[in-house]
Amino acid sequence: MIPKKNNTKDFIKCLPKNIFSGFVVSLIALPLGLGLAMASDAPPIAGIIAAIVGGIVVSILGGSHVTIVGPGNGLVGVLLVAVSSLGLESAYVAIMCSGVLLLLLGFFRMGTLADFFPSSAIQGMLAAIGLIILGKQFHIMLAHKIKRNDTIDYLIEIPYTINDAIHYGNKGLIFAALAGIISLSIMLFYSKIRNKYLQLIPAPMWIVILSIGFSYYFEFGLHEANPIAKEYMISGVPAIQQIIADLSFPSFNGIWSFSFLGSVLALTLISSIETLLSIKAVDKLDPEKRRSNVNRDLKALGLATVGSGLLGGLNVVTVIARSSVNVNNGATNRSSNFFHALFLVIFIVFFSTQLTRIPLPALMAILVYTGYKLASPDIITKMFSIGKEQLFIFFITLLVTLKIGLITGILAGVIATLIIHIIINKSAGLFLRNVLKPNVLMFKEYDDTHTFYVSVKHFCSFLNYFRLKKQLDTVPEDQDVIVDFSLCEFVDDTVMENIHNYQELFAKRGGHFDVIGLDKLDTASEHPFALRRILTVPKIIKKNLTRRQTSMEVLAEDYNLTYNSKKDKAPSFLNNFLFFNTKKINHIYNELSHKNSDISLFDIEFSEGEFIAKEVIRTTMLHIDLKQSIPEFTLDREGFLEKVYAFAGFKDIPIENHSDFSNRFYLLGENETGIAKFFNDDITRFFESNPYYHVESNGNALLIFGRERLASVKEIKALFDFGKRLNEVIKTSL
């Protein structure tokens, strides 16, 4: 249990960090807000208004810690329908009504709503939303505006648009399409380039900066008009005075029509699902491992949505990409959300005329990338590896959503899942008889261990997962839990996925989460999330080793090491390192270790950020188990970025009499005196005279790595040698 802290003091201490991350987030929020609003056929400023109102209201009243709110990509599909069928005025009223419903969901503690949908159906729905965004904006990105009634038609016409774009004769259109293509390539390749100065500004902001720069270059450099066609520039970003002047009381005429109610329901459903999924994902990234108050957040978002609709903005939801950027830039509490809103206000007040210099295709490229990420082929391969039936559910939801609508789509997904579960088990009775039974039992074992024991009966699927969740949520994450499925006949992939999330969460917060009783249930695929039932399909996949792997094997033989190429999905020994606090470890592999020593070297794959801000990084690391305790610290090379971070409240610890070391290295940690003592002459000299590595201590082990990419065989040798010598230096000096 976390002890109570001095809140005000901590808050002020963390303020600079939060202002900094709020600023970085606002750099993404600005282009995304403009783009999402335009994709929804609303005026561009509507997205910014949503982010501002949301940021202010939710940061004050919300219940989560490091989330960012604003206009959501999931809502584009619904808003598009709402705006086109109701008109903009009534669409704002619909937004306000959905805000009221969201408020009610919060009051009725419906934060569990998203748990009632099978994960494959949600994936299918999100992919459909991605295709809706991608299909529509792709044409604008290539400066080929078209208007069709059906979303599928937009997708079918993509090849024609590409063909047209190749044969453009008009210079305005060529430049517009080029702006789109360059912007798309920035989005695509940004995460591949790991340069810290480049990464300081998020990709969407690069697009904005470059396109505004381009326009100024033509105006002042060449004294020419901007060559991009007029109709492909952002229009109508009003000044702040105009927004205030345009305020009018919403008209409630025609709100009893069927399409209006449908829009309100769809807006509420999608915004709650998107919010709940995002909060769940962000909670896993929170470095302080806090738990969000979902219902309180829903209430705050509802209120913010009402306010946003009143001021002419879009729905306010919790957004995953911006939140993960927020966490990665060191945000610690809700104030960063507030500052992100504040910076947006500053942008609008001072730079609203500059915004009209951004070409539409450039902005739409950001959205095309977002859409692609939502519907990326990776999702389909992941679905397929979980099981073929998941792919079926996924496509049913996807197609129905595209063809008819979001609510019908997700309902179709739920029904398809249910039917498939019945077919797989060859029994509807299993579900009908037991769905209403309180099938989850949890108790604290009253012996020495005080373990929480959870037993689940009959079946556990998306239908009754909320019962299991309700029990699991009452367990503090630093405790031990055993979930026993041995009385279950069927466990579905939605539950397996959620259980996996709990396991990660407990591992990060120092508890243990074990699952037993699944061995008697069998799966059709090897994926850990595959649904489980009684059946036998043995499957053996044999993989060949790559060239790097064989050379590592040879190296292992030369140096008398043991080599293991297998993936270890849950390397728990890495969880206590500060470096992984905001990162998600996927797996470690290619492990080299000494038989009798505590040094091991391995390749690791981890991811940073979520969704469009997600970057998967593979690198090689060295782990030394010191078998004794040393202070926790992080050591890295000193650079420009660290100077920036220093502004944001991180402090470098100076080591006396070693100004060279202090100048060249950047040393971080809480226990300053302990660290200063630990870095004695021997150790400091060792670092001064050896190549740079990022070195981190978690109290009793060291983690050492060089660049954020896989090491070559030569670099592996160097790293191994460095670790060995460092280990000896520490051993002799302590």
Add this chain to the structure above:
Amino acid sequence: MSLKHFDSIGIGVAFSPNLKANLFEAARLSVFFKAKLFLIHVGEASEEKAKTLHSTLKIFEKDNIDYELVFKTGNPVDVILSISEENNIDLLILGAVQRERILKYYVGSIARKITRQAKCSVLLLIKPSIDRIPCDHIVVNGLKDPKTEQTILSAFYVAKKLKANTVTIVEEINQDEVSVKVNDDKSLRKVTILKERIEHRENSRVKDVISHIPEKYAKDIAIKLQPIFGKKGYSIGHYAQISRADLLIMNAPSKMTFWDRLFPHDIEHILTELPTDVLILQ
């Protein structure tokens, strides 16, 4: 607090493949409790039937078994209920039905009606067996209910007679007693503290009940307390199942209305899925 001994035991007899196992279970119990056994058959009396029953129970004659055959025609439910009342039967034994293929047991419609209406205690057996399966672990409810003290006392009486060595008293605590809802870390901390306090309170209440149990019944029996936050009547069955209890002892429900059957609670949950042998005490 007075203990009601089981002086007469009744069992419904049907000439099914299970007959021998049922009779053996009933006979063994009547030997353990030194009770008179009533074999109730719904149907015409015949020499042949009586002969079968006599020959089956011959093996228990060395244990001085005292038994009586009762034949009567009519509606099975009414017949069994009326005969148990006429003969002042203290304990009625009923067999459960196994759901096909899987190891799940439930109480059939006739047995269910009898259970609901019986004025005596009822023992529901899931797997009657010819050889004795020892009864080691008994789970009994420790609900906050006026009947509970009596039930726990009877549980120890039964445990002594059946030579069980562990009795677990399960205190089912309604989730509603925890007035705070878990939202975030702060409320979670509150809930954890509140739950500990409730568990403490329940444990001390049950310990008080145990202290009143006569030495002769409680001697040599390990007593465990297990508070559980969950649905009344259902979670105790679930617990009995996972703790592999041999017998579950529960209070009889206070009253039974139409609504209780539609929205099952307490005992009704147990009847639809028997976790183990269940003794419902009147």
